[in-house]
Amino acid sequence: MPSKKPQLTIRIEEDEYSYLQEWAQEEFMTPPQLAKILLKKAIASKKKEKEGNKRETA
Template sequence: MPSKKPQMTIRIEEDEYKYLQSWANKEFLTVPQLTRVLVKRAIAEQKKLEQNKSA
């Protein structure tokens, strides 16, 4: 059954993609999996910064 989660497409430079591929291979992940991890980390970090500003 297909996921109902929202999807997005990004376009990046070829050298950036190759870097992500290399990084993902070292982590035993695919590029989409690594990208998901990075986005989740960035969101968590941003939320933490916003919490600290409002405190």
């Protein structure tokens, strides 16, 4: 059964993809798996940053 989760398609430069591919191999992952992890970490960091800003202004 196909996932009902939203999908995201991105286009990156060839050199960036090559680097991502090498990095993913080192981590025993595929480039999409690594990209998903990196995106999740970036989102968590941004949420934490925003939460900190809300506390400072309160």
